[in-house]
Amino acid sequence: MERDVVQLLVGGSAGSGSIACGTILARALMEMGYYIVGDNEYPSIIRGGHTAYWVRASVKRINEVDEFNDLVVAMDHETFIRHSMEFRESTVFILDSKVVKPPNGVKVIDVPVLKLLREEGMELVVGNSIFSGAVAAAIGIPLDYVHKAIEAQFRGRKSVIEVNSRAAAIGYEYLAQVSIDYDLPRLKPPRPWGPRVLLTGNEAVALGMAKAGVKVYASYPMTPASTILHYLIGISKDKDMAVLQVENEIAAAQIVAGAAWAGVRAATGTSGGGFSLMVETLSMAGMMELPIVIVLAMRPGPSTGMATMSAQQDLLFAVFSGHGEFPRIVVAPIDQYDAYIKVIEAFNLAEKYRVPAIILEDKHLAEGHRSVPVLPEEVAIDRGAVVPYEEAVKLVRNGFEYKPYQVTKTGVSLHISPGVPGLVVRTESSEHDEGGFVTIAPHKASEMYLKRLRKIKYLRKEIEEKYKPLEVHGVKPSEADLLIFTWGSSLQAVVDAMEIVGGELSASVISISYLWPFPRRRFREALMGVKDAITISVEHNALGLLAKLIRMETGFRIAYHLGKVDGRPFRPSPLAEKIIKLAKAVRGVKHGSPR
Amino acid sequence: MERDVVQLLVGGSAGSGSIACGTILARALMEMGYYIVGDNEYPSIIRGGHTAYWVRASVKRINEVDEFNDLVVAMDHETFIRHSMEFRESTVFILDSKVVKPPNGVKVIDVPVLKLLREEGMELVVGNSIFSGAVAAAIGIPLDYVHKAIEAQFRGRKSVIEVNSRAAAIGYEYLAQVSIDYDLPRLKPPRPWGPRVLLTGNEAVALGMAKAGVKVYASYPMTPASTILHYLIGISKDKDMAVLQVENEIAAAQIVAGAAWAGVRAATGTSGGGFSLMVETLSMAGMMELPIVIVLAMRPGPSTGMATMSAQQDLLFAVFSGHGEFPRIVVAPIDQYDAYIKVIEAFNLAEKYRVPAIILEDKHLAEGHRSVPVLPEEVAIDRGAVVPYEEAVKLVRNGFEYKPYQVTKTGVSLHISPGVPGLVVRTESSEHDEGGFVTIAPHKASEMYLKRLRKIKYLRKEIEEKYKPLEVHGVKPSEADLLIFTWGSSLQAVVDAMEIVGGELSASVISISYLWPFPRRRFREALMGVKDAITISVEHNALGLLAKLIRMETGFRIAYHLGKVDGRPFRPSPLAEKIIKLAKAVRGVKHGSPR
Amino acid sequence: MVVPVKQPVAVTKRTITWCPGCGNFSILSAFIDAVNDLGLEPWKVVVVSGIGCSGKIANYTPFNGAHVIHGRVIPFAMGVKLVNPELVVVGFSGDGDAYAIGIEHLPHAIRRNIDVKLIVHNNKVFGLTTGQASPTSDKGMITRTTPWGNIEEPINPIAMAISLGASFVARGFSGDTGHLKYLFKEALRHKGFSLIDVLQPCVTYDRVHTYQWYRERIYRLEDAGHDPVNFNEALKKAYEWGDRIPIGLFYRVRKPTFEEVLPVTSEGPPLVVRPISSRTIRDLLVKNHGLTLD
Amino acid sequence: MVVPVKQPVAVTKRTITWCPGCGNFSILSAFIDAVNDLGLEPWKVVVVSGIGCSGKIANYTPFNGAHVIHGRVIPFAMGVKLVNPELVVVGFSGDGDAYAIGIEHLPHAIRRNIDVKLIVHNNKVFGLTTGQASPTSDKGMITRTTPWGNIEEPINPIAMAISLGASFVARGFSGDTGHLKYLFKEALRHKGFSLIDVLQPCVTYDRVHTYQWYRERIYRLEDAGHDPVNFNEALKKAYEWGDRIPIGLFYRVRKPTFEEVLPVTSEGPPLVVRPISSRTIRDLLVKNHGLTLD
Ligand SMILES: Cc1ncc(C[n+]2csc(CCOP(=O)(O)OP(=O)(O)O)c2C)c(N)n1
Ligand SMILES: Cc1ncc(C[n+]2csc(CCOP(=O)(O)OP(=O)(O)O)c2C)c(N)n1
Ligand code: SF4
Ligand code: SF4
Numbered sequence A, B: 001m002e003r004d005v006v007q008l009l010v011g012g013s014a015g016s017g018s019i020a021c022g023t024i025l026a027r028a029l030m031e032m033g034y035y036i037v038g039d040n041e042y043p044s045i046i047r048g049g050h051t052a053y054w055v056r057a058s059v060k061r062i063n064e065v066d067e068f069n070d071l072v073v074a075m076d077h078e079t080f081i082r083h084s085m086e087f088r089e090s091t092v093f094i095l096d097s098k099v100v101k102p103p104n105g106v107k108v109i110d111v112p113v114l115k116l117l118r119e120e121g122m123e124l125v126v127g128n129s130i131f132s133g134a135v136a137a138a139i140g141i142p143l144d145y146v147h148k149a150i151e152a153q154f155r156g157r158k159s160v161i162e163v164n165s166r167a168a169a170i171g172y173e174y175l176a177q178v179s180i181d182y183d184l185p186r187l188k189p190p191r192p193w194g195p196r197v198l199l200t201g202n203e204a205v206a207l208g209m210a211k212a213g214v215k216v217y218a219s220y221p222m223t224p225a226s227t228i229l230h231y232l233i234g235i236s237k238d239k240d241m242a243v244l245q246v247e248n249e250i251a252a253a254q255i256v257a258g259a260a261w262a263g264v265r266a267a268t269g270t271s272g273g274g275f276s277l278m279v280e281t282l283s284m285a286g287m288m289e290l291p292i293v294i295v296l297a298m299r300p301g302p303s304t305g306m307a308t309m310s311a312q313q314d315l316l317f318a319v320f321s322g323h324g325e326f327p328r329i330v331v332a333p334i335d336q337y338d339a340y341i342k343v344i345e346a347f348n349l350a351e352k353y354r355v356p357a358i359i360l361e362d363k364h365l366a367e368g369h370r371s372v373p374v375l376p377e378e379v380a381i382d383r384g385a386v387v388p389y390e391e392a393v394k395l396v397r398n399g400f401e402y403k404p405y406q407v408t409k410t411g412v413s414l415h416i417s418p419g420v421p422g423l424v425v426r427t428e429s430s431e432h433d434e435g436g437f438v439t440i441a442p443h444k445a446s447e448m449y450l451k452r453l454r455k456i457k458y459l460r461k462e463i464e465e466k467y468k469p470l471e472v473h474g475v476k477p478s479e480a481d482l483l484i485f486t487w488g489s490s491l492q493a494v495v496d497a498m499e500i501v502g503g504e505l506s507a508s509v510i511s512i513s514y515l516w517p518f519p520r521r522r523f524r525e526a527l528m529g530v531k532d533a534i535t536i537s538v539e540h541n542a543l544g545l546l547a548k549l550i551r552m553e554t555g556f557r558i559a560y561h562l563g564k565v566d567g568r569p570f571r572p573s574p575l576a577e578k579i580i581k582l583a584k585a586v587r588g589v590k591h592g593s594p595r
Numbered sequence C, D: 001m002v003v004p005v006k007q008p009v010a011v012t013k014r015t016i017t018w019c020p021g022c023g024n025f026s027i028l029s030a031f032i033d034a035v036n037d038l039g040l041e042p043w044k045v046v047v048v049s050g051i052g053c054s055g056k057i058a059n060y061t062p063f064n065g066a067h068v069i070h071g072r073v074i075p076f077a078m079g080v081k082l083v084n085p086e087l088v089v090v091g092f093s094g095d096g097d098a099y100a101i102g103i104e105h106l107p108h109a110i111r112r113n114i115d116v117k118l119i120v121h122n123n124k125v126f127g128l129t130t131g132q133a134s135p136t137s138d139k140g141m142i143t144r145t146t147p148w149g150n151i152e153e154p155i156n157p158i159a160m161a162i163s164l165g166a167s168f169v170a171r172g173f174s175g176d177t178g179h180l181k182y183l184f185k186e187a188l189r190h191k192g193f194s195l196i197d198v199l200q201p202c203v204t205y206d207r208v209h210t211y212q213w214y215r216e217r218i219y220r221l222e223d224a225g226h227d228p229v230n231f232n233e234a235l236k237k238a239y240e241w242g243d244r245i246p247i248g249l250f251y252r253v254r255k256p257t258f259e260e261v262l263p264v265t266s267e268g269p270p271l272v273v274r275p276i277s278s279r280t281i282r283d284l285l286v287k288n289h290g291l292t293l294d
């Protein structure tokens, strides 16, 4: 039977190549023209433990991987234990029964991978590609697409490509000749989507940085931010970027601050623990008015927490960390495409207002896959208050009296970096006058403090008027019985969940991406005329941090919170169920008959 | 003419001894039985620059130093420039006209300090004590009290006491024999207050730590927290405390965490910049459930800001810093006496709930003086969930199965530290099971995460029911036309300002000291039945951080904010003026005739 | 690898999640053996470990264990030791943990000579975060973050520790468990801050410094007649690296430890068992704040 | 002191707020003179200073100035240098700044050999915070935080830097401004990370290490025929302290600097003037993400 949507799961121990296998299938399906969402899960273990990769492919736009898998590659026994809630009767398992004993009564396609490898004289390490080939044959991916995907996956490494392609062919052929009794999940022919690329959030962030013109990226590895560093190192030579792994996160942030002061776009990336160490520098950037950009890729805390899992627990930390009051930008992209765009916007805004910016990602976005339209090459790069070197030279030659912290109506001062003939410039972490010299004179100090804070108003206004700080999905809020508030990648599961909830409730989803300065006016406008609706925040945390922020900033009270703290992202079906249950409990809504 | 209140100012360059001079006068006045408030201001400079010390002495309870000085010791010319707004016609200046030229038309008592020193063969360094003596004679402090105060000031250093006492006597005698044309501010005889001590906030904090039983205090110096370290080192031998200056704030916080795990009460102190570096450890303490106590003594930021000035800018930073969600206590004492009490309470609560606690002080409280009743020796010390060593030994001997992270109704688990025969204990910064071993199992991880957060509810309840999380001054909120919200030491100026505002407005002041978990119920109860009053938050910051927190936690919107960001604490008179002006603007309130 | 690895189980009943063949296994066994050989009771031993493959050891040792955050083994361990000097406090770090993010604590622990032992699993890479360069990565070494070869000089922890005046400095090798156990025992017997840098092959991310590679180069200082009381000789040996790599005890000297010198811990029972109920402040008010008692 | 001090005014028209007689004055003047002697244009020089009495220097030098946070002189300076290697980047730290809170950056700057000079105002105390002990306080020294004498060994920054492989290591003395200027000039001429530790009497908080105290002990390595290319000799000299204290250039070696080796900075104009408008990502989508262009 042909379907709109198919979901695959590849499970195996760390080092089994389950994630590579899944990614290759995702890639092949995307190349065929399906809409793809991919998610992975792995432990903080290099070999052993259990890893999983989910691919959901569809002829229509989909947003999130869901609970149930149609086809499962089981490379280890754990696959049956850990994912027991993700199977239904129709689920088909592909496995080598010499390696894994399936539970009774499930639909199994036995692929003798070990035997095939032995016969072909191939190493265990390519066993996963035999599975890729087998899955391709099972669900109808032409072998060609698998080959192409393998090429993309192992790009440049010729012998690896070769042997994996051979393995895939073997798996494909094996499966093509066995007879299978049960229905295999096969997709309807794809619709034309136009060219697409498969990206993780971190790849999109790195590409955004490349596009934005980042010249210095300094970082200390930390999951789930490390892959930004890895990616940027790979392109550093081609793209004129100094990409550095340094001794700790303090050094990373300070190098970025020094580079920003010296005139370039500079960024760093980390997770909560490393961000903690950057907080002092964040405050310094607030005082020195340096547009540093920090990617805060969230994982569950507190502390080391679950290093390889996903969460949205650091929103208020991002918004309020740092001593003293100073403006900052906090923006949380909702998907991979958005990550590219928001990184570029963050740099433009940071440099226009001379404030630090934080890009809030969660691991699910950072490392999850999505097929997105080709990222645009034509985007506005606006260096705002940064005076280009040549222009600065001219200005100074013509006698321009430059004050690095000139008091202005908007609070923004022009920035000239050191190195201009005839000009010396200054920056200062203590309270300072317009020239950048220390002051404790009460009036001057107040004036400068308020100068900096004045930017908030203009920044907020710009975001509200020229950017898209929030998005509304579903019916108009004023017509909704149910209002759901969310942010970051959680939006994806919410949107799919609302599809499932369907006609039962007329629902509106409000997703906020520019979280600080909070877009109060846009929020109020969006909620204009709302009825006495059920309000729920759906966030990947326990306390409902967005709900808290909204209340603080607008007074609007969100009555319920659906959170999650097991490190696993929301899946649409269970989420939909919870929403329905909650709505019923609140309003006594009956299936099919909303009040 | 005799008065209820007199205010003195001693101004001079750093190193002039102006602060010592002022403190000696404050001490003498306290010994006489007056109620004392003292404040100081100094630059981040060791010699030179300008320093000031204000003493306000009264026969009645007063709360804050005010704007106008009755008597001024001017040891430098800057005294006239920096404090020009603090003089009125009646202000009398004591100075050596060979050193300082007073402006025309002010009332001057010329004390030839240089000449007197030369005649007596004394060094310049004791010139300030000549002034102390002169002031004593001028306002009627018996010389004996000055001598006693000098002894207390320089305790133990015999020759220093001797020479300063001599200098004071010389100043006293000199002034006693000159004839003065104008009215000198003299105080009415004091009322009996009972025994009192003059304390700074940091002295009170240190005494609180001594009383609470702190065994380890590790810190890296940072104004305005350093004096806690200095004080504790001084008493470390007598009080069984390991008091350490270490390499940085990270080490300080970690040593404290290690000590807390190993079974003792341990604390550190710092200001915003150093606190930033402790944030990662704070989150670790959240995960490991360690009752570390951090004193965050605030100064103006961002960044280095104004290192020696005062501010209340770090409230939301204290409340939301650290990655992941975890319970913590944030408590801000309102005065020196309260600081002693709150430190002890913080330890009791932290150990009862196994959560970290932050004591939020501002520099004004940390380094300002106040005459307070003798600190009580009898206070409850409750080690809560900490099993005493002897008891642990017995329990284990009797076969007690100990789980360091046992799941309980309140979320609190018993704590046994390492070193008990037959028992090994564990702690873990990653998500862990009840035994303290790493886990990423989704159900276990959720269970443990929620176990920790469950404490918030019980902690809040305990604070609301057994502690005093907030105080109301003035009329009942339900009867007030004006509601003022404040926290920390700003309360003091507010209370005096309301005295000044007097009958013009019926006002209520709500001061919140337990800021997190926010005492929602007590707040709501306090505001029960409020009219359509003017609501103002008075905080030593720009954005109204308490107002934000209140709105987030209760939905209550405070309409106006009176802030201050010049690093100087509020003074009652100008604050009263601003409040009246604001009230008028809002309601058209006329002097003497509230609507 | 389609066949799942069978992972060993530690005495703590936890699955050991290191890669098969990892150099961490012998550190674990040598340490447990050393403790047992010395007859130390498990409840007297405290293991403090950082974050990294190395840091997992706290979950596998049958002793008190604190698995703290990345880079902070030393100060946390110091807090424990101060409070209860009767405990034997041993830190376990990775080369990233000890020499990158946590390097600031090393010179200061050495200055203080606090009686904490630090065992560094030096595998020349960040293992747990998937093979980035570390401060001990060789120049030219290819890692995930140095695709064209590392351009930084590696740090020399042995030379650094000796030159800073550490009282016990040794290097072990995961491929020589017997010798490792001997070093651990010596360190456990030593009073004072002890650094034991262990050359620990990472079989997954470092294909150069294999057991074989080390075996071809390594010799024992003990076999070479090195005298660990000779500071200058020790420092000279510290710079030996290449065709011949010394392992063993480079330097040892008995100096007073921090706990022995700090007045409050230098005598009396451990702080943790001293009563707090009798603490008074009235005396302080009298002494420091001029309170007169009548 | 009832007579206010007359405070000098810097060339930047700012009142200099150091105590009269402070050792910082000669560091300031020697540095300005060194820059002028070498004919360096002020706008080419960048001063990065930390927090402390020492850190105030950025307000007094007529060069580009960044007065950063406590302990972070090195990484901030590194960011500046990377972006514009044509600038001469000089850091100024206190002994607390460089050897306490900021010590972690030192070994790594040395490993990288980034061309940044670090001048440490080593006054053996935390000056600005009113005289606490610092990592260079002598054992037994009485300070605000060591009322019964310091119990920790002082750190030896010269030995540490040399042993870690620093390419330029020198010690100056505030009481010998001429020699100080000479050292600064040598450092400014040197390509690579340079540490100049300056013995700087704090006349307010250190009554022991006065100018006199130093003068009685100090001698110049240059006068003693010390050869700064000799690593072992340099290290030996580094441990000399007591009756005789060497100042001067201990060690110098020319090694490639970080900017010279890092591919992106090793050739071409400074990053800061390279255009960003021409950056493309389409090529990356093709190369790395399998985008096929038709
Ligand atoms: C503050 C902080 N930054 C980064 C990380 C991420 N992280 C975990 S382990 C590690 C490095 C591991 O290397 P190493 O210390 O050598 O240990 P190994 O895994 O090699 O044993 C890093 C960077 C972290 N946990 N915390
Ligand atoms: C993170 C942080 N911690 C502490 C401080 C407080 N502080 C300012 S300067 C200083 C030490 C000064 O000593 P040093 O570096 O030797 O400089 P000096 O004043 O002696 O020149 C300290 C601890 C700070 N500014 N920031
Ligand atoms: S990655 Fe390396 S260090 Fe980590 S467990 Fe595997 S072999 Fe050992
Ligand atoms: S305190 Fe010491 S270092 Fe600071 S300015 Fe005064 S003399 Fe110089």
Ligand SMILES: [Mg+2]
Pocket (backbone or CB within 6 Å): C052, C094, C095, C096, C121, C122, C123, C124, C125, C126, C127, C134
């Ligand atoms: Mg390692």
Ligand SMILES: [Mg+2]
Pocket (backbone or CB within 6 Å): D052, D094, D095, D096, D121, D122, D123, D124, D125, D126, D127, D134
């Ligand atoms: Mg110093």
